[in-house]
Amino acid sequence: MIVLSKEKLPIQKEQDVVLFRNRIKELATKIGMSLVNQTKLITAASELVRNMLRYGGGGVTQLEIVSRNSMPGVRLIFTDKGPGISDITLAMKDGYSTGKSLGLGLPGAKRLVNEFDLKSEPGQGTTVTVIRWKNGL
Amino acid sequence: MERIPILKMGPFLLVTIQVDLYDRLALTLENDLINMVSKTEAKGVLIDISAVSIVDSFMGRILGNIASMSKIMDATTVVVGMQPAVAITLVELGLTLSGVYTALDVEQGMELLRDKIGHLEKDEEGLYDSFI
Numbered sequence: 624m625i626v627l628s629k630e631k632l633p634i635q636k637e638q639d640v641v642l643f644r645n646r647i648k649e650l651a652t653k654i655g656m657s658l659v660n661q662t663k664l665i666t667a668a669s670e671l672v673r674n675m676l677r678y679g680g681g682g683v684t685q686l687e688i689v690s691r692n693s694m695p696g697v698r699l700i701f702t703d704k705g706p707g708i709s710d711i712t713l714a715m716k717d718g719y720s721t722g723k724s725l726g727l728g729l730p731g732a733k734r735l736v737n738e739f740d741l742k743s744e745p746g747q748g749t750t751v752t753v754i755r756w757k758n759g760l
Numbered sequence: 761m762e763r764i765p766i767l768k769m770g771p772f773l774l775v776t777i778q779v780d781l782y783d784r785l786a787l788t789l790e791n792d793l794i795n796m797v798s799k800t801e802a803k804g805v806l807i808d809i810s811a812v813s814i815v816d817s818f819m820g821r822i823l824g825n826i827a828s829m830s831k832i833m834d835a836t837t838v839v840v841g842m843q844p845a846v847a848i849t850l851v852e853l854g855l856t857l858s859g860v861y862t863a864l865d866v867e868q869g870m871e872l873l874r875d876k877i878g879h880l881e882k883d884e885e886g887l888y889d890s891f892i
Contacts, residue, residue: 662845731853
């Protein structure tokens with residue numbers, strides 16, 4: 624996989640999220656991603672960035688345009704230094720939430736992207752990486 | 761503080777969301793709407809989301825909350841104008857917006873609202889009240 628462009632955006636408050644979503648849209652449009660796939664990617668990003676703010680106390684997002692076998696895609700990496708997730712299997716279950724939400728954030732975001740990777744160390748923080756390919760189903 | 765305007769139109773309240781919502785703005789809208797329903801004794805709430813490009817689980821929950829809260833205050837909520845890409849994404853996300861009435865556009869949404877309260881406002885001869 625080749626990284627064609629890379630930038631970082633810190634997320635410390637809710638208003639940062641709007642800028643972040645707009646920037647993803649620009650990148651997705653740049654590689655010619657369809658509107659439906661763009662919407663799925665941004666919705667997934669919205670869920671993950673909310674988790675980062677709510678449970679991780681904010682963090683840094685990395686936005687990349689990547690390419691694999693000449694298929695372009697957008698890769699997003701969310702890193703926080705929060706308390707981490709103690710039981711990832713449980714956190715990935717539909718309907719499970721430690722807050723008062725619907726518990727769709729993590730499993731829902733996973734369904735909306737092509738690749739999803741979650742790494743978390745209790746006490747160290749959480750890193751979530753997602754990729755949506757231009758023509759990925 | 762930023763706010764989404766709520767317009768009164770006869771027995772209905774009309775909300776057009778023209779900006780991308782962040783969580784606090786959505787919560788403020790929920791709060792403002794419920795207060796307006798009480799203050800104006802509105803019978804219906806119409807929320808136009810045609811300019812909204814993203815509905816995530818939080819926003820979906822807010823829409824559901826507004827519908828349930830309005831309902832226990834005797835007002836019907838209709839959400840209109842959802843973009844096809846948003847509908848596809850919502851279903852894949854796992855959110856069904858159960859309990860929320862929907863219509864394709866503002867015009868059809870208004871008709872649906874008139875229908876809904878029309879049934880309650882029929883007089884003895886089964887005619888609708890004049891304002892409907």
